Amino acid sequence: xxxxxxxxxxxxxxxxxxxxxxxxxxxxxxxxxxxxxxxxxxxxxxxxxxxxxxxxxxxxxxxxxxxxxxxxxxxxxxxxxxxxxxxxxxxxxxxxxxxxxxxxxxxxxxxxxxxxxxxxxxxxxxxxxxxxxxxxxxxxxxxxxxxxxxxxxxxxxxxxxxxxxxxxxxxxxxxxxxxxxxxxxx
Numbered sequence: 744x745x746x747x748x749x750x751x752x753x754x755x756x757x758x759x760x761x762x763x764x765x766x767x768x769x770x771x772x773x774x775x776x777x778x779x780x781x782x783x784x785x786x787x788x789x790x791x792x793x794x795x796x797x798x799x800x801x802x803x804x805x806x807x808x809x810x811x812x813x814x815x816x817x818x819x820x821x822x823x824x825x826x827x828x829x830x831x832x833x834x835x836x837x838x839x840x841x842x843x844x845x846x847x848x849x850x851x852x853x854x855x856x857x858x859x860x861x862x863x864x865x866x867x868x869x870x871x872x873x874x875x876x877x878x879x880x881x882x883x884x885x886x887x888x889x890x891x892x893x894x895x896x897x898x899x900x901x902x903x904x905x906x907x908x909x910x911x912x913x914x915x916x917x918x919x920x921x922x923x924x925x926x927x928x929x
Contacts, residue, residue, distance in 0.1 A: 746804065746869040748813060750861045755854060757813045757827065757861055760798035764814055767823035768795050776847050780880040784908060804831050804870055815845070815858045824849040827858045829866050829875075837873035839866045843889075855889055863893065867924045874920050880905075881913035890917040894927045 749758035760768070771777055772786040772794060786794065802811045812828040825845030832838045841862055843855050866872040877895060879886045890897075895917035903911040919927075 746811070746865050750813075750865070751818065752857050752861060754818055755824070755857055756816050756818050757858055758816065760795060760812070760814050760826075762795070762799070764798075764823065765791065765795055767814075768798075768826075771823075771825065771844060771846055774847070777844060780883040780886070781844065782907065798826075804829070805834065807831060807833055813862075815854065824854050825858075827855075827862045829862045829870075831870075832876075837871060839870070839872045839875045841866070841875055841877045850885065856892055859889070859893055863919065863924060867921050872921065874918060876916055876918045878914060878916050880907065881915045887915065887917075893919075894923065895919045896923075 749756050751757075769786075769788060769791045772783075772791050773788075775785050778785050798812045798814075802809050804811055809831045810828050812826050814826055815824045816822060817824060823846070825843065828842040830840040830842065832840050841859060843859055845855050849855075863875060866875050875895075876898075877886075877890050879890075881887075881900065887897075896919070897915060898918045899914075899916040901914040901916070904914050905912050
């Protein structure tokens, strides 16, 4: 399987992480407002260095469990806005998962949607995925609205199924099939 980076949109560049992105990643992953609904808590500088090392690796996306995380930056200024991730859940069944994390100050501008569309395109059109899901904390209403705008449909609402940061939380699962992607783009 192959894919091409960087990806350019009207406003954004989606590119591989580089060593110089450490400060931006630290700002993102050490912010409690950012990590509130994520599976991990605020990260230490050492944990961010480890996370960056994983993001620097070349990921072929040909094995279950691999993840491609790319930096999302403004084309005009190079400002780091956040990141989007495509997980390879199951190669045989051609299923993936979409994830995204953005700096709070970049919310409300459509950047997450613009970047996520490109990862959906990469997953469906370049990697040949049949189905892409997104899982999230049900309290994350901004993320729910984003997934609906992207055309994913809610498939599941798991009640109090994850113990996250000291409390039981509901999880939502959204999904899109390749056939739905084609209809969305026709």
